[in-house]
Amino acid sequence: MVPLLEARNLEAYYGWSKVLHGLDLTVEKGKVTVVLGANGAGKTTLLRAISGLIRTTGEIRFDGVRIDGKAPEDIVRLGIAHVPEGRGTFPNLTVLENLRLGAYTRKDKQEVRxxxxxIYTYFPVLKQKSNSPAGLLSGGEQQMLAIARGLMLRPRLLMLxxxxxGLAPVVVADLxxxxxAINEDDGVTVxxxxxxxxxxxxxxxYAYLLETGHIVSSGPADELRQNDSIRKSYLGY
Ligand SMILES: Nc1ncnc2c1ncn2[C@@H]1O[C@H](COP(=O)(O)OP(=O)(O)OP(=O)(O)O)[C@@H](O)[C@H]1O
Ligand SMILES: [Mg+2]
Structure with missing residues (x-):
């Protein structure tokens, strides 16, 4: 097992209020890892902590290098793309302009093209609508744009x-x-x-279960799917 991202005893704060209480978490290179949790569990806070957007204690390593305490733009440059909650695309810019912004740290213009x-082969609708303002896209299309923009960074780690x-089940299944496919074909860790x-x-x-800032369970995704309490609380069967 090769870890790409490791958090050790990670705590995160908004002002004086502690929201993550000493998390240990490993994201294996080349794999998709999920952190499940209810509203307010601390999921968004965890991604913000990794991106360097809030105050943390403990250690975060990316490919062996400490990134806790680094500036958010330096963390992006290392190849960590963060697709935030609520999409965060620029509604007045076109789809194409939004996508170009995703590649702003890159100098390899030909590769960007x-x-x-x-990326258009993954999301054909974005090609069709490349000249439309992002604000006119449907919710699902905006989510696709947000992910596509993250991919334009050519990230080593994509955080979603x-x-x-807010998306219909068929759209979610598609996403x-x-x-x-992005994980398997392009080798992007997620x-x-x-x-x-x-x-x-x-x-x-691989999956982790987060409750009020604590990891209460973790394991291979198929094992967690079989777990009785997870089935009752999260899967509803
Ligand atoms: N900017 C903030 N200032 C103070 N407290 C915050 C802030 N953002 C979140 N919190 C608190 O931190 C805790 C974790 O919030 P977080 O947004 O990480 O949860 P979440 O798991 O992403 O929930 P959701 O599924 O609703 O998005 C909550 O108790 C929330 O009230
Ligand atoms: Mg959230």
């Missing part, structure tokens, strides 16, 4: 904050299929945080 073509939020346990466990190889 090639990646754009490749609840991509399923997760694309996430799987850290997903989700409440939709059904779809997320299907797309992931």
């Amino acid at each position: 090639r990646d754009l073509d490749r 904050d609840e991509p399923s939020l 997760f299929r694309i996430v799987r 850290l997903l945080v989700e409440q939709d346990a059904v779809g997320a466990l299907e797309v992931s190889q």
Whole structure:
């Protein structure tokens, strides 16, 4: 097992209030890892902590190098793309302009153009609508744009904050299929945080369960799917 991202005894704070209470978490290289948790569990906070957006204690290593305490832009430059909750695309810019922004740290312009073509094969609708303002896309299309923009960084780690939020089940299934393809075909390691346990466990190889800032359970995704309490609380069967 080769870890790409490791958090040890990670704590995170908003002001004086501690929201993550000493998490240990490993994201294996080349795999999809999911962190499941209910509203307020600390999922978004975890991704913010990794991205250097909030105050933390403990250690975070990316490919063996300490990144806790680094500036967010330096963390992005190392190859960590963060697709935030609520998408965060720029509504007045076109789809194409949003995608180009995703590649702002890159100098390899020809490669950027090639990646754009490749990303359009995952999300054909974005090619069709490349000149439309992002604000006119549907919710699902905006989520696709947010993920596509993250991919334009050519990340080594793609972090997705609840991509399923507010989307119809068929759209979610589609999105997760694309996430799987990106992982398998392009070798991008993925850290997903989700409440939709059904779809997320299907797309992931390893899972953590987060409750009020504590990891209460973890294991291979198929094992967690069999776990009785997880089935009752998260899978609803
Ligand atoms: N900016 C903030 N300032 C203070 N407290 C915050 C802030 N953002 C989140 N919190 C608190 O931190 C805790 C974890 O919130 P977080 O947003 O990480 O949860 P989440 O698991 O992402 O939930 P959801 O599924 O609803 O997005 C909650 O108790 C929340 O009230
Ligand atoms: Mg959240």
